[in-house]
Amino acid sequence: MTTAAEFDFQAVFLLLKARFGPRQWWPAETPFEVVVGAILTQNTAWSNVERAIASLKAAGALAPAAIGHLAIDELEQLIRPTGFFRQKAVRLQHVSNILVDRYRGDVARLCAGPLDEARGRLLALPGIGPETADSILLYAAHRPTFVVDAYTRRIFTRLGVLSGSEGYEAIRARFLNTLPHDVPLFNEFHALIVTLAKGHCRKQRPECSTCPLQQVCRFVLQSR
DNA sequence: GCCCAGGTGGGTA
C-alpha cells in the first residue's frame, strides 16, 4: 500500500504508551531465553511456551551447551507443550550448537556487526525466519529492528493502514521508514501492539467506548 | 468437536 503521506505510526505509539504504560518486554531473564522463547512461540500460544521454558529451567537445560548435550527425545519431551515439538527440538538444538561452536555461546556475538549482516546470519539458521530473527535482534541483542507478527498485521489492517496482503519485509519497511530507529521505542511499540491485540474486545460493540482498539480507531480517523 | 495461537520451510505451477 503506497500513500502520499506516510501514516503516522509514532502517533499511534504515543497513544498506546499513554494508555498502557511501559510493558517491560520481553518476558525472559537472559538473551538465550529470548532465543528459546522466540523459536518456541512460533504459531503457538505463549502460555504453552511458559510451560516449556519452566521445564527446561527445571532440567537445568536453559543454556546453549546444555541443550546441545540433551538427547533429542529428551528435548522433545521438555518442549512438547509448545506443539510442533519434533521440528522445534531439532532446530533449537541446531541453533544451540552453532551458538556454542561459532559464537562462544554468546547471543550478543551472534547478533554483532552491521544490522543487515547480523539479520542475514540469523535468517540462515534453521527454523529462524524474519519474525524470529527480528525478535532475537531486538529483544535479546537490543538492535534497532521492528518485529512484525500476526498481531501487528491484524491491528494495522483493522485500522486501515495495511491492506493485509503485504509481505513481511514490506510491513517492516513501513515501520522502519517512518519511525526513529530507537531500540526502546521499537521494544515498547511491539509490546504495546501485543497488549492491544490481546486486550481489546473482539465483538466491537458500540457501547464498549473504552475498548482501546476503538479508541485508536477514532484517533486514526480524526487525524486524517 | 472445532477453531485458533506472537511461523517456518519445502513443494509445486
Add this chain to the structure above:
DNA sequence: TACCCACATGGG
C-alpha cells in the same frame, strides 16, 4: 512470485 501444505499441543 504465489499459493499450498505439514508440523502438534492446549485453551476457549
